[in-house]
Amino acid sequence: MSHCPTELLAETKESTEADEREWMERYSRQIILPGVGGRGQRTLNQATVALFGCGPMAIPLALYLAGAGVGRLLVLASSGSDWLCAMVRDLNPQVTTVALAPPASLEEATALLLAVQMTVLAEGKTSLRELLNQAAFTVKRPLLAGWQQPEALLAAGAAADSASGAACLHCVAQSAQQHLQGRAAADPLLLHVARGAIGSLLAMETLRSLLGHSSALWHNCLLLLPEQSSYQSLAVQKISSCPVCASDR
Amino acid sequence: MTESFLDITHEVCPMTFVLVKLRLETLSPGSRLTIRLNGGEPLANIPRSVQEEGWRVESVMEEGPHYTLVVVR
Ligand SMILES: [Zn+2]
Numbered sequence: 234m235s236h237c238p239t240e241l242l243a244e245t246k247e248s249t250e251a252d253e254r255e256w257m258e259r260y261s262r263q264i265i266l267p268g269v270g271g272r273g274q275r276t277l278n279q280a281t282v283a284l285f286g287c288g289p290m291a292i293p294l295a296l297y298l299a300g301a302g303v304g305r306l307l308v309l310a311s312s313g314s315d316w317l318c319a320m321v322r323d324l325n326p327q328v329t330t331v332a333l334a335p336p337a338s339l340e341e342a343t344a345l346l347l348a349v350q351m352t353v354l355a356e357g358k359t360s361l362r363e364l365l366n367q368a369a370f371t372v373k374r375p376l377l378a379g380w381q382q383p384e385a386l387l388a389a390g391a392a393a394d395s396a397s398g399a400a401c402l403h404c405v406a407q408s409a410q411q412h413l414q415g416r417a418a419a420d421p422l423l424l425h426v427a428r429g430a431i432g433s434l435l436a437m438e439t440l441r442s443l444l445g446h447s448s449a450l451w452h453n454c455l456l457l458l459p460e461q462s463s464y465q466s467l468a469v470q471k472i473s474s475c476p477v478c479a480s481d482r
Numbered sequence: 483m484t485e486s487f488l489d490i491t492h493e494v495c496p497m498t499f500v501l502v503k504l505r506l507e508t509l510s511p512g513s514r515l516t517i518r519l520n521g522g523e524p525l526a527n528i529p530r531s532v533q534e535e536g537w538r539v540e541s542v543m544e545e546g547p548h549y550t551l552v553v554v555r
Contacts (some may be wrong), residue, residue: 264503
């Protein structure tokens, strides 16, 4: 596994008539959708997504992106990424997969974010989320993230073109923590299963974003409370003392 | 304005509409596409799908064993 995203830029090969026919047949059900079409499908085929994680949240995310035909998936995890890459290639051999080690510094994280169209964090340590948030804010790249707390599962995003005043993921996580304070921890089994729902949601928002639509998760937080079987949307306020985005007003 | 022709009589759903949609996407506004299609499912679905995408159906005519659909982008 390497840290270097430079070899990931697209190399295009001439496509034959047979390739074109195979492409049409594989993606026919998507091409006919009003929001996709041939152009949208090619946009997905040419997109590169960096996906962090290989657990119950990352698996449906990776499989939905592969099924939709996202051209390149960079799977970043400290272990298990080769296994997830193999599963993706099994589902759609046209997807290029690359297993990489997660970035260890802000420099590596920003280089990665600049090399891809979308970065999605499907769980991971808080320090990794903070690093990616800092990188996304620094180089103005989009970032989607899903993570787990003892009380709930959360999904949130920061857009590339965030207006000043928009909350970063650090602000989102702080707001969510305050919101959940005093609430009892959820049954671990329910939390475990619900991670798949968040992974599917992240896949949907990634595809929407790649196709040029706005995501409901930008500067917003969606909470999945398994004990209540309910979803909540949390309006997030930028924290005036946020170490990441406070300078941006 | 260009005129072009597409024969989808050897195709089945959903490839019939995939081919029509991909071709229409490449045409400039005002261009006309003449499509030869079979009766039954293609005749029932293609004109409706074309209109749902915002393209205009100019005419539908029976021609021997097939139908001819003219669409303006
Ligand atoms: Zn912030």
